[in-house]
C-alpha cells in the first residue's frame with residue numbers, strides 16, 4: 283500500500299513538473315514580482331500575519347502584482363496547473379489556509395495600495411493592499427472618511443469581503459454596504475466591474491461572500507464627511523460586581539442608544555501572566571465630543587484608566603494597534619445572539635459570561651495564554667442602515683437587536699493548537715447551545731436571524747449554513763457561474779458556499 287502511495291506521489295510530482303509551477307512560469311515569462319523563500323520581501327511578508335500559525339505555513343513563492351492586468355496573468359497561469367494558492371490582504375484572518383498556503387504560491391495584494399479620492403463627491407477608490415491605519419492616514423486632512431473596522435493594522439481586502447463591522451455601522455451599515463463597484467479578476471482571468479446594475483447577483487455575493495468569486499483589485503466606495511472623532515479605552519479590574527454592571531450596560535446601550543454616532547465594544551480578557559483579569563472597553567463618538575450622558579452607563583462604573591479623548595480618525599486607528607500581539611498562535615470564533623430583555627438579561631448575559639470564564643479558566647495553564655471575549659452591539663439600526671444602502675449576503679433583519687460575540691485565544695506553542703481548537707469549539711458551541719435552550723424556553727426571541735459574522739468566524743463554523751437559505755443559494759449559484767472549474771472552491775481555503 284505504501285509503495286502505491288509513493289508511486290502516486292511520484293506521478294503527481296511528475297505531472298506538476300510537466301504542467302509547470304506558477305512561480306517558475308511567472309519568473310520565466312513575465313515581469314511580475316515573484317519572491318523566493320530566501321528573499322527579504324518574502325520573509326517580511328510572512329511576518330505580516332496576525333497568527334503565527336499562518337506565518338508558519340510556507341508558500342512556494344510570494345507574488346506581488348501591481349495591477350488588475352498582472353492579477354489576470356497570475357490567474358491564467360494558475361489555470362494551467364493544479365497548485366493550491368492563497369490571496370492575502372492584511373493577513374488578519376487567523377484561520378490557517380484562508381490567506382496563507384503551504385507549498386503553493388501566495389498572492390500578496392500589498393502593492394495594490396492605491397487610494398484615490400474625488401474630493402467633490404467623496405467617491406474613494408482603494409486597493410486591498412491598504413490597511414485601515416494607512417488608508418486613514420491617506421485620507422487625513424481631506425474631510426472624508428471610509429467605513430472601516432476598528433483596529434488600524436487590519437487589512438481592507440478581507441474585512442470588506444466579510445461585510446465589515448465599523449464604529450460607523452449604525453450610520454452607514456457594513457463596510458461593504460458603501461461599496462459602489464468592485465474591480466474583480468474572475469477565476470477565468472477576465473477583469474469585470476460588478477455594481478448594482480452590472481452583475482447585481484455577483485455584486486451582492488461579494489458583500490459577505492469572502493474569497494469565492496475571484497480577486498478584488500479595487501473597491502470603489504462612498505466616503506463620508508469626517509472631522510475629529512472622540513475615542514479610546516476604559517480599563518476596569520474584574521470583580522463579580524463589575525461583570526454585572528458592564529454586562530447590563532452593554533445590553534442597555536444596544537437597546538436604548540439612539541445616537542448613531544456613538545459606538546462601543548466591550549471586551550473581557552484574562553491571562554496567567556501578571557494574573558490579568560480585566561475589562562477593556564472601546565468607546566467611539568463620530569464627532570469631537572459625545573453629548574453629555576452618552577457613555578455614562580460605562581464611565582460611571584469607575585474605570586482605573588480612561589484614554590478616550592478628541593483625536594483625528596487616523597490617530598485613533600494607529601492608537602488602537604496596541605491590541606495586536608505578534609508572535610502568538612491565534613484563534614477566533616463568534617456567535618450572534620438575540621439581545622435579552624431586561625427580565626432575562628442577568629440569566630442570559632451572566633450565564634454566557636460564566637460559561638466563558640469556566641472554559642477560559644481551563645486554558646490558563648497553556649503557555650502565553652490570553653483569552654478574551656468581546657460583546658459588540660448589533661442594534662436594529664445597523665441592519666436597517668445596511669439594507670438601505672445595498673443588498674448583502676448577511677441580509678440582517680432590522681426587527682431585532684442582537685449582540686455579536688467574538689472570542690479569541692492567543693497562545694505561544696504551536697503544539698497547543700489542537701487543544702485550543704477544542705477549547706474554542708467548546709466556547710462558541712456552549713454559547714450556541716445555551717441560546718437555543720433559552721429560545722426554546724421563551725427567554726430569548728426565537729424568530730431572530732442569527733448569522734455567524736464571517737470576519738470573526740472560526741474555520742469550523744458553518745458560515746454559509748447560517749445565512750438565510752436563499753442567500754446561500756445565491757452565493758452557490760454565483761460561484762458556479764463565475765468559477766465552474768472550482769479554481770477558488772477547490773484550491774484555496776475559506777468557507778465555501
Ligand SMILES: Cc1cc2nc3c(=O)[nH]c(=O)nc-3n(C[C@H](O)[C@H](O)[C@H](O)COP(=O)(O)OP(=O)(O)OC[C@H]3O[C@@H](n4cnc5c(N)ncnc54)[C@H](O)[C@@H]3O)c2cc1C
Pocket residue numbers: 332368369370371372373374375376380381391410430431432433436437438439440441442443444445446447448492493496497498499605606737738775776
Ligand atoms: C485585531 C483585529 C481587529 C479586527 N477588527 C475588526 C473590525 O473592527 N470589524 C470587522 O469587521 N472585522 C474585524 N476583524 C476581523 C477582520 O476583518 C478579518 O480577520 C479580515 O479577514 C481581515 O482582513 P484582511 O484583509 O487582513 O484579511 P486576510 O487575512 O488577508 O484575508 C482574509 C480572507 O479574505 C481573502 N481576501 C483578502 N483580500 C482579498 C482580495 N483582494 N480578493 C479576494 N479575496 C481576498 C483572503 O483570501 C482570505 O480568505 C479584526 C481582526 C483583528 C485581528
